Amino acid sequence: MTVISSPAGSPHATAERQTDAPQLVHTLGVRCHYVQGGAIALPDVRIGAGEHTLLLGPSGCGKTTFINVIAGLQTIDTGEVVVAGTALANLSASARDGYRGKTIGLVMQRLHLIAALSVEDNLRLAARLAGADADPAYLKKLTEGLNIADKLARRPRQLSQGEAQRVAIARALVNRPQLVLADEPTSALDDDNAEAAIALLLQQATAHGATLVVATHDARIQRHFAHRVVWSKPAATADASRAVS
Amino acid sequence: MKHFSTSISLAVAYLRDNRLATALNILLLSLGVGTIIALVLLLAQAEERMERDSAGIDLVIGAKGSPMQLILSSVFHVDVPTGNVRLGDAQQIIAEPAVKRAVPLALGDSIRSFRIVGTNPDYMDLYGAKLSAGRIWDKPLEAVLGADAARLAGLKLGDSFAGTHGLSEAGGHAHEDHKYVVVGVLAPTGAVIDRLVLTSVASVWKVHDHGPPAASANAEPKKGSAKNHAGHDHHEGHDHDHAGHDHDSHDHDSAKEVTAYLIQYATPLAAVSFPRLVNSSSTMQAASPALETARLFQLVGVGVDALKGFAVIMMLCAALGIFIGLMSALDERRADLALLRVLGAPPAVVVLTTLLQGLMLGVLGVILGLALGHLGAEWVGQAYAASQRVAIGGRIWVSEEWLIVASALGLAFLASLVPAWRAYREATPELLARR
Numbered sequence: 001m002t003v004i005s006s007p008a009g010s011p012h013a014t015a016e017r018q019t020d021a022p023q024l025v026h027t028l029g030v031r032c033h034y035v036q037g038g039a040i041a042l043p044d045v046r047i048g049a050g051e052h053t054l055l056l057g058p059s060g061c062g063k064t065t066f067i068n069v070i071a072g073l074q075t076i077d078t079g080e081v082v083v084a085g086t087a088l089a090n091l092s093a094s095a096r097d098g099y100r101g102k103t104i105g106l107v108m109q110r111l112h113l114i115a116a117l118s119v120e121d122n123l124r125l126a127a128r129l130a131g132a133d134a135d136p137a138y139l140k141k142l143t144e145g146l147n148i149a150d151k152l153a154r155r156p157r158q159l160s161q162g163e164a165q166r167v168a169i170a171r172a173l174v175n176r177p178q179l180v181l182a183d184e185p186t187s188a189l190d191d192d193n194a195e196a197a198i199a200l201l202l203q204q205a206t207a208h209g210a211t212l213v214v215a216t217h218d219a220r221i222q223r224h225f226a227h228r229v230v231w232s233k234p235a236a237t238a239d240a241s242r243a244v245s
Numbered sequence: 246m247k248h249f250s251t252s253i254s255l256a257v258a259y260l261r262d263n264r265l266a267t268a269l270n271i272l273l274l275s276l277g278v279g280t281i282i283a284l285v286l287l288l289a290q291a292e293e294r295m296e297r298d299s300a301g302i303d304l305v306i307g308a309k310g311s312p313m314q315l316i317l318s319s320v321f322h323v324d325v326p327t328g329n330v331r332l333g334d335a336q337q338i339i340a341e342p343a344v345k346r347a348v349p350l351a352l353g354d355s356i357r358s359f360r361i362v363g364t365n366p367d368y369m370d371l372y373g374a375k376l377s378a379g380r381i382w383d384k385p386l387e388a389v390l391g392a393d394a395a396r397l398a399g400l401k402l403g404d405s406f407a408g409t410h411g412l413s414e415a416g417g418h419a420h421e422d423h424k425y426v427v428v429g430v431l432a433p434t435g436a437v438i439d440r441l442v443l444t445s446v447a448s449v450w451k452v453h454d455h456g457p458p459a460a461s462a463n464a465e466p467k468k469g470s471a472k473n474h475a476g477h478d479h480h481e482g483h484d485h486d487h488a489g490h491d492h493d494s495h496d497h498d499s500a501k502e503v504t505a506y507l508i509q510y511a512t513p514l515a516a517v518s519f520p521r522l523v524n525s526s527s528t529m530q531a532a533s534p535a536l537e538t539a540r541l542f543q544l545v546g547v548g549v550d551a552l553k554g555f556a557v558i559m560m561l562c563a564a565l566g567i568f569i570g571l572m573s574a575l576d577e578r579r580a581d582l583a584l585l586r587v588l589g590a591p592p593a594v595v596v597l598t599t600l601l602q603g604l605m606l607g608v609l610g611v612i613l614g615l616a617l618g619h620l621g622a623e624w625v626g627q628a629y630a631a632s633q634r635v636a637i638g639g640r641i642w643v644s645e646e647w648l649i650v651a652s653a654l655g656l657a658f659l660a661s662l663v664p665a666w667r668a669y670r671e672a673t674p675e676l677l678a679r680r
Contacts (some may be wrong), residue, residue: 035675068675094591097590097591098589100588101588101589110580112580112581112584114581116255116259116262117258121258125255125585125588129585130588133587160536171588219440
């Protein structure tokens, strides 16, 4: 059970790399099961604060499960998951809801903006659900940085795909999360847009002090990440996944 | 509480996002609620009104015909009389020991559609009416006006007026040669007496002295069978032929007639035998206000029940509309709601957002329905006020309305329970997590 985390350009480097950065995400011996049946074992992963990370692997290999575990969306059977100093295994369901709202920003492949609300209300809603009203100054800075400040009154259906994605990114960042999780943010996009989207995610995460973790099978974007975790084998079996580079 | 306000603003946003369905559901619910409210208001007032008008009257004696018509004309003063009875016949009957009090009524004329009632001061006692000005009549052609009659006809003490044949404003011939003088005005009682003009029976006889008196058979055949004068314009059928033309042959004294007697029994037992005694006479009948009122409500009740049933169906449709609306919205918004959970909302937000949509529809529908119901009752009241017969309106609150409000809200709540439960079960963060 090894994790290959390789600096850019040298995919064969080994994992046990010590970083100076404090650990933001740390998983150890995690196993969990799906509601619809089947169990999965996840690799041990360490991600330091500020260490933008790519989780790369084919569909069904467990990347998404990993994202869900870190986000507190999926409970684990055994093992240890610590995110930003919080041990998720011990949290109650409502505590996980609260943890997720405050610590995690999620960008999903399907953006899931709420159609009945304006762009601004979508952003404010995310802030309120996490327990605080959005700071207007921060909201302004955030939306200006994403070039959607003039779209705040629009409904999601009035936005272009790119605009909608930028709104989703803004929503992920509105609570100033320590960790931004993006699940297949680019797989539906063409090359140019995929490049632009991943660049924007990285830039925004950096700008707002969040660590970005992207799970994807989209190998086009791997050059953007110095820190990668690579799955090669579908991990639907109960066996531990074998990490291969 | 923060979550509560979040749920409210989300529910509002969802309702606004689907304006058409929202408006339809509110409209349907408010029409149902409004119909029931209006019916309840009108019925409650009519019932109260009729109870007050017939209080203290055990029996009415009058000319043969429809007993309900007799009650309607002599107690509530809405229909035309069944005819007149000879004074002598009536006096014989009311001399019976079963009768404690008998108040005579002589109808036939009106002033500006307020009926002129020839009677004695006992009639005022029936309603506990007190003079607010002036005195009681003591000579013929002196009149005491009910509060509304005085106000609406614009008459005050010392004014004189001529009665008109018939009971409607359109009525015919005015008795210009026999003018009444207003000698008294009554304080308002809330009963039918407010809308009457009282005078002595003798006045009515005097006015009609050019033929057989009272509201009786007219001497001039071409004015014909207008003996009751009432509503030539709308009751063509039934008031024309009651008191026979042959009265012409009687000399004036024996031809003295009254329209009805309002009877109070000496003992409750009288109710058993006295009506039978009256009905055995060839020209007179007895009718019980309580019985006829009950019969009336029974007749009206069928229509009212049908309307109420219709209104209940509308309310059920509204509830069904809310249910279907929320269920199909759930299909559309399951991901939305799951997203709320992903963004850190507890399940309560998802449940509340769904429940509140149903409840808001309910509350809005009920508010609009209350407004519609009261406006409707007021409108009907105004329409009747024009005919100056019954004073009803929408500016009251009946305790039954609470029940209607509660059931409408309860329906809306029930209709949103299942969608809320499903939202709770299905809109989990895992929904978005799974692909």
